[in-house]
Amino acid sequence: MNSDILLLLFSGFLAFMLGVYILFMYRNLLRIIIGVEVMAKGITLLFLAAGAFQGKIAFIQSLVVTFIIVETILAAIMLALVFTVHKIYDSLDIQLLSKLKG
Amino acid sequence: MGIQTNALLVISIPLLGSLLIPLLGWAGLKKATGPLTVILIGAANILTWPLLLPVLHGGMWHWSYGLYRWISLSLTVDALAVFMAFTASLIATLIAIYSLGYIEHTDDEPEYYFIVTLFLGAMMGLVFSTNLIFLYLFWEIAALACWRLIGYYREPDYIWKADKAFLVTFGGAVLMLFGFVLVFLQYGTFEITELRGHEIGTVALVLIMAGVFSKSATVPLHTWLPDAGVAPSTITSLLHAAILVKIGLYGFARMFCNGMVISPRAQTGILIIALASAFISACAALKETNIKRMLAYSTVSQIGYTFLGLAAFTHNGYIGALLYIMAHGFAKGGLFLCAGIIEHGTHTKDMTKMGGLIKKMPITAIAYAICALSIAGIPPMAGFFSKWFVISGLVEGGHKVIATLAILTAVLTLFYMMKSFHVVFLGESRGESHAEGVPVMVTVVAILAGLTILTSILLQLPYHLASVADGERLLKLATLVWR
Amino acid sequence: MLLWILLGLLLVFLVLCAIFRDLLYMAISLALASIILAIVLFHYGANIAGVFELSVCAGLITVLFVSTVSLTKDSDQKVESRVPVYFLPFIILLFLGLDFFIVRWLSGTILPKDLTQQAASTATFQSVFWTERTADMLGQIGLILAGVFGILALFRVASKEKQHE
């Protein structure tokens, strides 16, 4: 296994972990969405590593494109939800969303 | 009409016919629901008559419809089944007639009649089916019917008691089902006919007995039965005399008296529990002042007695137990219906607030006296003979100590029955003025008292039926049939 | 070597996302990370995915994000991490160590490529995307519709309330 692919895997996992960290450790809802995006970057890298290792870039590319579309729509929906929360509550603090603590 | 069609009709008429009743209710024909119930239950009873004669001659029919692998609907027509079906449906018919006068003041008539009919249908299905899964199935239908009926008056406290009854009987039954599954694991079948003569493990037996005892309200699991007295009197009568507690007895008779074999040790255990149940609840009945609770404890006591007879596994004991089921059915049914009339008239259940009712309610008083005498076991009555058979069966089986203690219990029974009659009907009147019940109710009570006397006079007939139903003879027949 | 630099930069920008206090800077560093990711994709010959990453993630999401940030500007942005910021280096070190072990373990246990008997394919993106992955295409149509209807549904009462006002 060549070192480039190991590097891709390494950065993919790291980005995923960072994303999860941001997701759970920050209290601002918009920052949490950034966390999701960071996680998505990590997953893209992992896919790329898998495709590069198997020598099937074309195949993995189509998965990545689909994944990017999913990610975008997810982000849009999340932003819409956050916007609605803000409209009702005038705050983006996750602590105020009482049930999210559990 | 063949035996098979006949038996199927006995099951399906009340079971499927019950569905008509809510339809009638929705159609706005509330008045018609009561008579329809009487017709359905009565039809079921009348249809058991043609079965009586063939089984008296020792006939036995068995057929089964395979449903899914080892689950099949197996029906057996034999003396035990017909005997139970006949007794239960006869008492239920009378109770349904009584309900016509009793229940019309409440607003949920269609529901009441629907569930009563369904209840009887479940009982009919139960007595004819010999597959353990279906036994359980009808067992639970009866439990859920009883849940709705106990909570019929919808008081918060009453509903809690209904839930309690449902939970206890459901819990017991589920444990019993677990026991069935263990039996299945051992022998690979749910058919009682195929399990005949096989000894089952102790764990399975304990689990099955948990179900039987919870349904038949035997002492550690009995508390739901006195609480169930909050139901309308017709329902308590149905529960005590005709259907519910008899299900446990029937189940025991069906499963163990000529089916699966249990070890002598386990048998002794069951006898001791039954005796303790009979004795303790007789003491409780002695202290109780609420008339329905007193009668309920008396039922627990009599059920214990019946278990003694069944678990003796002797010819006489078995006959005694079956006779007991019938005699107790008529007499206890009559007693509860009398209690219903009294409650209607005096608006109380407390016996200390009654008294001198014999002048106001002469027929009820006489009927009560006859039924009480039968329960107490006074010689010419059927109750006496059944008790006598049970005790002689115990002696025959070599359980002399238990037989002695059983006689002591019988004395206690006599004592509290006479005491209750004395307090309620004799002496000074302590309450407001009361009148005799509605004619239809009084008639039913009188009929039940008459049946009690009739069984005493014509004891020969039920005796014959019971002795045909006896396990040993059945076993012989069965080996002939199954070979 | 180029890949090392690119991925290093990518990770730096992602870590910066966790450090910046201001949401706008955060969005910008995410956009930069996206751009670098796109370059990595180009590097591997995944051109179309790279273009998508560039236009959609670096472009569209950033625009959406920034507009949401500006629409909600008045709210307090002081609320911060549940964990103090100076813990972050330790946490990143922890992640690095964990990551190192995972990757080392993976590199030792992954099946050699010849064992799975997969020949390197010469298929082009177009042929794969439009023939093999059409199942995903249908899903994407559904996704886009869901997104559209979803956003319409989430903003529906907003317009209604304005009418009432």
Added chain:
Amino acid sequence: MQQSMRLFLILPLVAAILMPWASKLGRRIADVLVAVTGLGLMVLSLCFIPYAGTTSTFQLFGAQFAVDGLSLLFLIVVNAVAFFCILYSIDYIDHYGGRAKFYALMLLMILGLNGILLAQDLFSLYVYLEVASISSYVLVAYNLKFDGIESALKYLLLSVVGTGLTLMGISLIYLNCGTIGFEALKAVLSSIGIGAASPVFLLAAGLFMAGFGLKAAIVPFHAWLPDAHPSAPAPISAMLSGVVIKVAGVYSLIRIFLYIYPAPSQILKIFLVLGIISMIAGAIIAYFQSDIKRMLAYSSISQIGYILIGLGIGNPLAIMGALFHVFNHAMFKSLLFLNSGAIQYRTGTRNINEMGGLESRMRVTGATGIFGTLSIAGVPPFNGFWSKLFIVMGAVVAGKYVIAFLMVFFSIFTLGYFLLIQRRVFFGKLNMKWADIKEAPLTMSLAMIFLAATCLLSGIFFSQVVQSVIEPAANLLMGGK
């Protein structure tokens, strides 16, 4: 015939696209369109019952899809429950507004669920999972009140982590064997064998377990469910609890662990442990709830535990029981959620302590509520009894007596807390506050009646149900052994 399976995807998609125009034409037209689509899908899924034993493949725009016994069972569940929920929402959605969007999202959710069942590789499964999830996030937030939106966000954030883990698993699988198609993977796995040779598969298995376990709301991953279910509109709670957690969670788990992976014993053990924890924790927490929908939500967790235990025991009986329980739980839990929705529709509260005696005012809701209660507790002759019996028998045959006893005990417990609902809500004296409430509107009542009838009939004719759809599915899973 097989080509008409395309309709499972095309019909909801086309109907969703047409929905805005239909609602422009008139309210009733949108209602009719959605109801006809739902009915069509249900009838279509029922039409395939005779083909349950075979695997049929079909093409749609060049893409390969396939239906086998397992997918068919879930297809029937999805489309039947979806039709009842659609029927219910016709009257229910009045006070939410946004009728066309609601219908369109619901149809897209059905599209996503059908897609999950028809997909032939892991990534397509993921894509359709997202279609269903994204629609459901919005639908959970549909009331646009604070509770709806916050639980939608919570659901979304946890789901995103779950799907992220799943995607990681997919990429690892692809890295390892260069394919993600089900059949191809199955072939690869059976040729190289699982275990010491490729621990990557076990890592991927752990990731899938966490990811799909989150969708199935198994206990350590259940946090989103008790919030998301109560705040969603009732038909959506019914869909979520009856269908989404089963298809997105349980179906995916079954497909991966019992079909692709040759059911390694470690994984079955994990199923068993998680199942027991879910069953116990769900039931006990449910007992202490006073919000009727929260109680139902926790009881869903408990029932999912039963399904997992059945899968974890892994002998034919238990697996059949588990699959049957999937079907049954979909029916009775949707019914119970629709009941609670009808109550909320009329009384405006979900607190069971404020209700009482509603049975005498809401006859249909009360009667169907009893059906649901008895089904979920496993009282014969309702359907829940048979599936629980099968699972318990499977456990006993496998020699797991303690687990069997626990299941028996918790079915008593389940009956206990459902009787509590009955006592506080339906049975009992009428709370005078509700003296003049009425029965739920027509389509809502109809949906409840249909579901209650399904509960009873599939219990009475259980052997037909088991033989026609459950056994083929179980055979498919047990085929490898």
